[in-house]
Amino acid sequence: SQQGEEDPQALSIQEGENATMNCSYKTSINNLQWYRQNSGRGLVHLILIRSNEREKHSGRLRVTLDTSKKSSSLLITASRAADTASYFCATDAKDQGAQKLVFGQGTRLTINP
Amino acid sequence: DAGVTQSPTHLIKTRGQHVTLRCSPISGHKSVSWYQQVLGQGPQFIFQYYEKEERGRGNFPDRFSARQFPNYSSELNVNALLLGDSALYLCASSSGFYNEQFFGPGTRLTVL
Numbered sequence: 001s002q003q004g005e006e007d008p009q010a011l012s013i014q015e016g017e018n019a020t021m022n023c024s025y026k027t028s029i030n031n032l033q034w035y036r037q038n039s040g041r042g043l044v045h046l047i048l049i050r051s052n053e054r055e056k057h058s059g060r061l062r063v064t065l066d067t068s069k070k071s072s073s074l075l076i077t078a079s080r081a082a083d084t085a086s087y088f089c090a091t092d093a094k095d096q097g098a099q100k101l102v103f104g105q106g107t108r109l110t111i112n113p
Numbered sequence: 114d115a116g117v118t119q120s121p122t123h124l125i126k127t128r129g130q131h132v133t134l135r136c137s138p139i140s141g142h143k144s145v146s147w148y149q150q151v152l153g154q155g156p157q158f159i160f161q162y163y164e165k166e167e168r169g170r171g172n173f174p175d176r177f178s179a180r181q182f183p184n185y186s187s188e189l190n191v192n193a194l195l196l197g198d199s200a201l202y203l204c205a206s207s208s209g210f211y212n213e214q215f216f217g218p219g220t221r222l223t224v225l
Contacts, residue, residue, distance in 0.1 A: 040152070042216045
């Protein structure tokens with residue numbers, strides 16, 4: 001079963017606009033990571049936010065985490081055509097000593113020129 | 114520095130055959146994890162190895178096995194392949210628990 005649920009499943013915006021994707025999860029976490037995937041290739045790590053952090057920035061990316069609501073959001077500002085990809089959130093899951101990432105089904109982002 | 118590398122890039126097998134996928138972690142990383150990603154879905158956890166010991170196993174049948182070598186590289190083995198094993202197999206390495214996991218480019222396995 002998948003813990004993370006991304007919303008929306010698909011998002012299409014114009015170049016230059018901001019894109020916001022949301023992620024909800026079910027159990028307590030140590031951290032949450034966001035990844036980008038282009039056309040079924042490997043996952044590119046974007047950002048990790050720990051459970052005691054509320055907001056984190058990296059370039060044009062801003063991630064927030066609300067552990068009381070078990071949710072996170074990824075904001076991409078001033079979007080570019082190259083941002084077109086699928087975006088996944090992944091929560092770690094304590095599993096008898098293993099570091100096990102649990103992914104949602106992702107948000108498919110399309111940036112229109 | 115080189116990232117996570119995986120081989121081969123693509124693989125075509127027939128039902129019932131066996132396959133071995135290989136992964137080299139980022140230098141200095143002692144943790145290697147394997148994930149399966151079926152088209153249209155997020156990756157699913159298969160195994161984690163840390164310091165050459167299995168630390169976790171996902172909900173996959175015993176046909177799936179893995180090991181980690183002294184240099185921290187890893188192999189994923191799948192026996193008696195089924196059509197449903199067709200997927201992108203991803204390897205990730207990490208410097209330690211609760212740190213970032215960095216993924217390789219994946220191996221695309223097609224079972225005919």
